[in-house]
Amino acid sequence: MSSSRNLVVVENVGAVRVLELNDPERRNALSGDMRLALLAAFDDIAVDPTCMAVVLTGSGGAFSAGGDLSNMPPSSLTDSRGRLNLMADLIRSIADLRVPVVAAVEGPAAGAGMSIALACDQVVAARSSTFVASFVHVGLGPDAGLSWLLPRRVGVGKAAEILMLGERIDGESAVSTGIADRLADDGAARKAATDLAGRLAGKAPLALAAIKRLLLPLPVSLNEALAAEQAAQVPLLASADFLEGKAAFYERRPATFSGR
Structure with a gap:
């Protein structure tokens, strides 16, 4: 449409x-x-x-x-x-x-x-x-x-x-x-x-949003990048999308991400 x-x-x-x-x-x-x-x-x-x-x-x-x-x-x-x-x-x-x-x-x-x-x-x-x-x-x-x-x-x-x-x-x-x-x-x-x-x-939306946030302030120092990566990664590790992605990897199938 x-x-x-x-x-x-x-x-x-x-x-x-x-x-x-x-x-x-x-x-x-x-x-x-x-x-x-x-x-x-x-x-x-x-x-x-x-x-x-x-x-x-x-x-x-x-x-x-x-x-x-x-x-x-x-x-x-x-x-x-x-x-x-x-x-x-x-x-x-x-x-x-x-x-x-x-x-x-x-x-x-x-x-x-x-x-x-x-x-x-x-x-x-x-x-x-x-x-x-x-x-x-x-x-x-x-x-x-x-x-x-x-x-x-x-x-x-x-x-x-x-x-x-x-x-x-x-x-x-x-x-x-x-x-x-x-x-x-x-x-x-x-x-x-x-x-x-x-x-x-088709990619994990929360991960894509995190990538955008991480790349936006470049260039930054190594320590700033490490801190920013940690701030983004901790909630992603607790997300349903990560569990789905991990399961799909082991089951050798495409992941179905929900943005949660």
């Missing part, structure tokens, strides 16, 4: 929720209305126990052209802060979500569009997709978390090169540098991402 929420089309594929940015005339630019619609969609997922994984993609052969330049500069410093706060809320909603999020990138993922792709847990890129940190081309610094998200994937030196030069990076190069995780043929990124999300949806 699918439904349209104006700028975001929502489709359920089993336990996978597919969110499609739907403003193809503007290459799915992240206008204020688009940000609010996408934030509302993630808020719905956060309280929906039937959703086990998410795919984020765009319509019309584009992922997202990023910020809506037609509405810039903002009218005041207060307006600027409000827009950035809304974008920050959106990035946090993706990163903090209890279930894995897979980006399916066809066409451009530019500026803040690149940020929301990299906020996802996995990125599937079509061969002809392009990633570009376009902020420098309009005299701006990176926002929407890109100065933190990008170095985690490619390292500080490469991130500086990408942010300072603002050059387009195709899908194959994105995978080789670590910006993206999987390469798909053109037109096949959404299916590949949905297949991956379907596999993730």
Whole structure:
């Protein structure tokens, strides 16, 4: 079943929720209305126990052209802060979500569009997709978390090169540098991402949520990582899912996890 929420089309594929940015005339630019619609969609997922994984993609052969330049500069410093706060809320909603999020990138993922792709847990890129940190081309610094998200994937030196030069990076190069995780043929990124999300949806949900929490604050010191792992693992060892997983391992069968 699918439904349209104006700028975001929502489709359920089993336990996978597919969110499609739907403003193809503007290459799915992240206008204020688009940000609010996408934030509302993630808020719905956060309280929906039937959703086990998410795919984020765009319509019309584009992922997202990023910020809506037609509405810039903002009218005041207060307006600027409000827009950035809304974008920050959106990035946090993706990163903090209890279930894995897979980006399916066809066409451009530019500026803040690149940020929301990299906020996802996995990125599937079509061969002809392009990633570009376009902020420098309009005299701006990176926002929407890109100065933190990008170095985690490619390292500080490469991130500086990408942010300072603002050059387009195709899908194959994105995978080789670590910006993206999987390469798909053109037109096949959404299916590949949905297949991956379907596999993730079958994993133990409490364990996936713990993995997300552990990876989110990286880099951390070894002692901080050990303490965080212990805090996550102790309740997991007492969960019904662990007992089911252990039983399934010994019985050589697929586990059926309940999220308890």
